[in-house]
Amino acid sequence: MDGQKLRQKLTVSSIRRxxxxxxxxxxxxSCEAPIPDNYHLKSANERKPxxxxxxxxxxxxxxxxxxxxxxxVLLNFWATWCGPCKVEIPWFMDxxxxxxxxxxxxxxxxxxxxxxDAVKPYVEEKKMNYRVVLGNDQVSQLFGSVDSLPTTIVxxxxxxxxxxxVGLVAKATYQxxxxxLLEAPKDGPKTGAVRAAGSEFALLxxx
Amino acid sequence: xxxALLAASSLCFIPINAVAQTNVLMMPKPEPxxxxxxxxxxxxLPLQLREGYHVNSDKPPDPYLIPLRLTWDSGPxxxxxxxxxxxxxxxxxxxxxxxxxxSGHFELLTRFKVAASVPPGLVSVAGxxxxxxxxxxxxxxxxxxxxxxxxxxxx
Numbered sequence: 001m002d003g004q005k006l007r008q009k010l011t012v013s014s015i016r017r018x019x020x021x022x023x024x025x026x027x028x029x030s031c032e033a034p035i036p037d038n039y040h041l042k043s044a045n046e047r048k049p050x051x052x053x054x055x056x057x058x059x060x061x062x063x064x065x066x067x068x069x070x071x072x073v074l075l076n077f078w079a080t081w082c083g084p085c086k087v088e089i090p091w092f093m094d095x096x097x098x099x100x101x102x103x104x105x106x107x108x109x110x111x112x113x114x115x116x117d118a119v120k121p122y123v124e125e126k127k128m129n130y131r132v133v134l135g136n137d138q139v140s141q142l143f144g145s146v147d148s149l150p151t152t153i154v155x156x157x158x159x160x161x162x163x164x165x166v167g168l169v170a171k172a173t174y175q176x177x178x179x180x181l182l183e184a185p186k187d188g189p190k191t192g193a194v195r196a197a198g199s200e201f202a203l204l205x206x207x
Numbered sequence: 208x209x210x211a212l213l214a215a216s217s218l219c220f221i222p223i224n225a226v227a228q229t230n231v232l233m234m235p236k237p238e239p240x241x242x243x244x245x246x247x248x249x250x251x252l253p254l255q256l257r258e259g260y261h262v263n264s265d266k267p268p269d270p271y272l273i274p275l276r277l278t279w280d281s282g283p284x285x286x287x288x289x290x291x292x293x294x295x296x297x298x299x300x301x302x303x304x305x306x307x308x309x310s311g312h313f314e315l316l317t318r319f320k321v322a323a324s325v326p327p328g329l330v331s332v333a334g335x336x337x338x339x340x341x342x343x344x345x346x347x348x349x350x351x352x353x354x355x356x357x358x359x360x361x362x
Contacts, residue, residue, distance in 0.1 A: 079348075081271055081349065083302065083306075083341060084341070147348065149346050149347075167344035168343075
């Protein structure tokens with residue numbers, strides 16, 4: 001191979017190397033950007049009954065999860081200090097508005113240690129249009145020790161856990177899951193429903 | 208090279224929130240510090256956050272965010288000043304402006320006054336470090352950890 005051909009080959013090879021390197025850098029740089037779409041509804045026979053709870057809302061009224069039987073529920077564990085939770089709240093308000101007449105409800109469980117002193121002004125400031133209750137460690141334990149926020153559980157009409165999302169996921173993920181669950185017939189199977197208060201599951205009362 | 212490209216693209220699919228990490232801030236046990244009575248000493252607290260996580264700075268711009276806060280109990284050795292490092296800023300979806308945070312390795316510096324009346328010997332200075340950590344997708348509950356610095360006082 002003469003010198004000119006060798007130089008040409010080296011140049012082509014270096015350009016190819018740089019293009020691949022630039023592509024790798026671009027891929028890595030784009031990693032953080034999109035909020036993941038983690039759509040993953042469990043099939044009906046994989047779903048487990050949702051543990052029930054009884055917690056107080058800002059007015060002092062007791063809210064039982066079992067009261068929502070027959071509805072699709074988006075149960076969101078959140079806190080005022082949680083930035084990613086703040087991203088989701090307008091989405092959930094939108095869902096509450098769009099689907100409330102189709103047997104759907106959002107229930108927010110705040111895990112703020114400072115209680116209503118911290119939560120009430122936040123709920124008012126953000127004009128949250130769905131029910132918010134104050135959570136506690138017992139309720140967190142019922143759902144497998146909710147530690148990372150947001151944690152969101154989508155519950156089907158029969159009171160079974162259809163999906164659980166830990167961390168921020170795309171709005172479209174929830175939307176697809178809600179719509180899919182709302183398509184299910186209203187009078188579905190009676191088995192596997194939210195365990196009734198006072199029977200096999202612990203009914204918890206907040207302070 | 209192609210394999211490097213594939214490896215780079217596969218990194219995008221590692222779920223950062225796959226496992227709940229409840230202990231993301233590491234703090235080595237503070238070394239004993241020597242001090243002469245009647246002087247001022249500096250104590251550095253090195254901290255290391257797990258990769259991908261950050262804590263709010265000591266002055267977060269959003270009142271709902273929990274600041275990083277180091278406090279010391281009162282005693283014969285008193286706090287003169289606590290110096291937090293300059294935070295880095297992040298662009299986040301939930302706040303309009305840049306968000307000041309700490310990540311990776313950083314140090315908190317405390318200047319203590321050792322009163323002239325402190326008798327020679329070992330004095331434990333106790334404090335608390337409160338923080339609240341997040342990554343891009345989720346947050347962990349606020350945590351308060353105990354900090355104790357042994358100070359060997361001499362004349």
